[in-house]
Amino acid sequence: MGYRKISADLKLAAIKLYEQHLLDLDILDCVGFSERTFWHIQKLYNETGHVEPPTSTSHGQPRKLHFDDITYLLALVRQRPDWFLNKLLDLLDTNRFIAVHYTTIHRELEQAGISLKKLQIIAKERDEDL
Known part of the structure; x- marks a missing residue:
């Protein structure tokens, strides 16, 4: 049997039946899944208390620049827009010890x-202030 999504309710029902012998x-x-799949679900349930593995909230690569770093960059740009x-x-x-590509x-x-x-516009405003 190929891969297919098994609902969490069905997995939990199988676990409860197993606990009641x-x-x-x-x-x-x-219910439509193999004994091997059941034992995998049982192991996960015993380890975590859940019948499905946790989903990751972040996708892709982690960001190189955090909020403070971007704030620093924006301050530099507002000070010296000609850089x-x-x-x-x-x-x-x-200054921030972060090596990134331009x-x-x-x-x-x-x-x-x-x-x-x-x-x-920022550069023009700075010239008018001087």
């Missing part, structure tokens, strides 16, 4: 809503 191989055939990405990269490496910095700045147009 009512589980039989005929019942396993009726290039390699300067931001060096400052991030020396494309990571570019991507994070884009996600924070910083564009070339906004950088030009």
Whole structure:
């Protein structure tokens, strides 16, 4: 029998039948999973108290830059909008001890809503203040 999703209710019902000494191989055939699958579910239930493995809440790779790092980058950009990405990269490496690629910095700045147009506006405002 190939892989298919077995509902948590069905798994729990099989565990409860086993605990009441009512589980039989005929019942396993009726519910539609093998003895090996049942013992796997039983082991998981004994170890965790659940019939399904926990699902991961995070997907993909962990983020290289955390909220504080991005806040630091945004402060640098607002102070000196004329700096290039390699300067931001060096400052991030020396002051925050984080080594990332310049494309990571570019991507994070884009996600924070910083564009070339906004950088030009910030630079223009700084010139007017002087």
